[in-house]
Amino acid sequence: MKKISGSSLSRRQFLASTAVSILFTSTSGSLARSFSGQLPWSPFAGDPPTPVRPGPWLFFTHDEAQTIEAIVDRIIPADDLSIGGKDAGCAVFIDRQLAGFFGNFERLYMKGPFAKGFPQQGLQSPILPTQRYRAGLAALDDYCRTTFSGRAFSALALPEQDKVLQELENGSIDLDDADTKTFFELVLQNTMEGFFADPIYGGNKDMVSWKMIGFPGARYDYRDFVGNHNQPYPLPPVSIMGRGDWGGKG
Structure with a gap:
């Protein structure tokens, strides 16, 4: 998928234009501490990220992992600029984020009300990322098996995968109870985060994206x-x- 929604941007321009916002936007954060008669910190203490290590999937099932690996490899396909999203570790990044506090929004206020906000306010919803991924991947699998003679998304030919992703992006596919466009936008955002984030989080293998854009x-x-x-x-x-x-x- 060299271009998104018919845009005239090249892949390098698209990735470079998103890099700055991704690099300074992380799904991780710091736990807030309250004052209780003592300083809310101790000297030389820190909250460093735990390096992601190779190993089994922590959130995704085997079938879900195959689907998400196929998706990230079409969003960021391998070419003369870089390796693809799968080899860059984007699926691993997403898996570890969903298995951590991002997956359940542990560090966000989740009491509502959840009124529709402005685009700059981000998604306003009680649905957690873990729930959105699980429901979205299941609905996508059902759609593909129904539409493509029993084949899952990962088993489709590359042009078929691209067509499905484009239809997800423009909302022309009905995934039952899953919010199709919101699901695609979340996967797209997390894939870019995995491609551009520090390798300590599991993606951006060998700093491939940083080398590509000169960061x-x-x-x-x-x-x-x-x-x-x-x-x-x-x-x-x-x-x-x-x-x-x-x-x-x-």
Whole structure:
């Protein structure tokens, strides 16, 4: 899927234009602490992210994982610019996020009322990401098996997968009780997050997206290059965990 909804943007332009917002928008956060007669923090304490390790799926079932891997690979297909969404770890990123506090919105106010807000306010809904994914993937599987002679989404030919995703995006597919467009927008958003987020969260394998767009990553000092306007940054990107050639040290 090189273009989204007939847009004239190239894939590189599309990904680069979303990178800034994704890099500074994370599904993680910090737990709020209240004052109770003492300081709400202790010196040298922190809340660092736990590195995602290879292993079995934590949220997705086997069938769900096959579907989501196929989806992220069509949203970000492999080409001469980068590896595809599956190999970049986007599905793993989504799985670990759903298994964490993002999946149940543990750190958000969820008491309602849930009136329809403005687009800049984000989704206003009591439906949790875990519920939206589970219902959406099940409904998508039912639709594909009914429409394509018993074949699941992951078993469809690539042009068929693209057609289904385009219909999900424009809302022309009825997925029963699932909100089709909202489901697609959530998957699209989380796929981009997985592609551009720090590799510590399971996606962006080997910092592939950062290398593609020239993002330097979590480097602490740019003073030697701050005056080099309109020049590519010459050093390789650095993850929160460091670089592989540093032995995993930051």
